[in-house]
Amino acid sequence: MAERLLIKALHGGKNTKIITLNGKKMKKMPSTLERLPGLKILDLQNNLIPKVCPEISSLTQFQNLKLREFYSEGNPLFLKQPIIAAYKEDDVWSLQEITLRFIMHQxxxxxxxxxxxxxWYPEVRNKISQEKICAVCEKPFLTPWLECVEFVPPPKxxxxxxxxxxxxxxxxxxxxxCFIHRGRNLFAIAQA
Structure with a gap:
C-alpha cells in the first residue's frame, strides 16, 4: 500500500505537496523523497522507521525539500539507552576559559x-561574543563540557x-x- 502511494506521489513530481504514510508499518524512510522538490507536508507517523535515510539526512538535500511540516512521532528514531557520562577528576579548565568566564560574569x-x-581589546570581545549559556546554571561559558538535548514544549x-x-x-x-544536577528532560548526546 505504501509503495503505491509513493509511486503515485513520484508521478506528481514537483506538483506533489503532501505525502501521508501514517501507520503503514514502513521500516525505512523512502529515499525517493528527494525527487519531490515541491513537497510541503510529510507525514511518516506511527511506522517502524529507526533512522533517517542518507539521502534525506544530508543537510543540503533536506533544505531543498522546503518542508513546512514534518511528522515523525511514533517511530523509533532515537536510541533510548542510557549511557554513563565519563568524568575524570582531573578535568581542568584552561586559564583562558577561567579568565573569560570571570570576565563574562563581571x-x-x-x-x-x-x-x-x-x-581596547577587540580579540577578547570577539571571544566573548561566542559565549554559550549553560542549560542548568544559566551562566555563560565558552568551552562546553557536554553537548546535550533538552525536550521542551513547542511554541504555541x-x-x-x-x-x-x-x-x-x-x-x-x-x-x-551542572550535568549531575540537570532536570529530567535534559540528556547527554553520545555517538552510538
Whole structure:
C-alpha cells in the first residue's frame, strides 16, 4: 500500500505537496523523497522507521525539500539507552576559559571598569561574543563540557500534530556538576 502511494506521489513530481504514510508499518524512510522538490507536508507517523535515510539526512538535500511540516512521532528514531557520562577528576579548565568566564560574569554584573577596558581589546570581545549559556546554571561559558538535548514544549505558534508534546532543543552544560544536577528532560548526546 505504501509503495503505491509513493509511486503515485513520484508521478506528481514537483506538483506533489503532501505525502501521508501514517501507520503503514514502513521500516525505512523512502529515499525517493528527494525527487519531490515541491513537497510541503510529510507525514511518516506511527511506522517502524529507526533512522533517517542518507539521502534525506544530508543537510543540503533536506533544505531543498522546503518542508513546512514534518511528522515523525511514533517511530523509533532515537536510541533510548542510557549511557554513563565519563568524568575524570582531573578535568581542568584552561586559564583562558577561567579568565573569560570571570570576565563574562563581571559583564553580567555590569562592571563599568571592565566594560570600558574591553573597548581596547577587540580579540577578547570577539571571544566573548561566542559565549554559550549553560542549560542548568544559566551562566555563560565558552568551552562546553557536554553537548546535550533538552525536550521542551513547542511554541504555541508552531503548526504541529496534537500528539507532539515535547521537541528536542540542542543545549550545553558548562561542567560535570551542572550535568549531575540537570532536570529530567535534559540528556547527554553520545555517538552510538
Amino acid at each position: 559583564l553580567a554584573e555590569e562592571n563599568p571598569l571592565l566594560m570600558h577596558v574591553l573597548e 505558534s508552531w503548526k504541529i500534530s496534537r500528539n507532539l508534546q515535547l521537541v528536542p532543543l540542542r543545549t550545553f552544560t558548562c561542567c560535570h556538576k
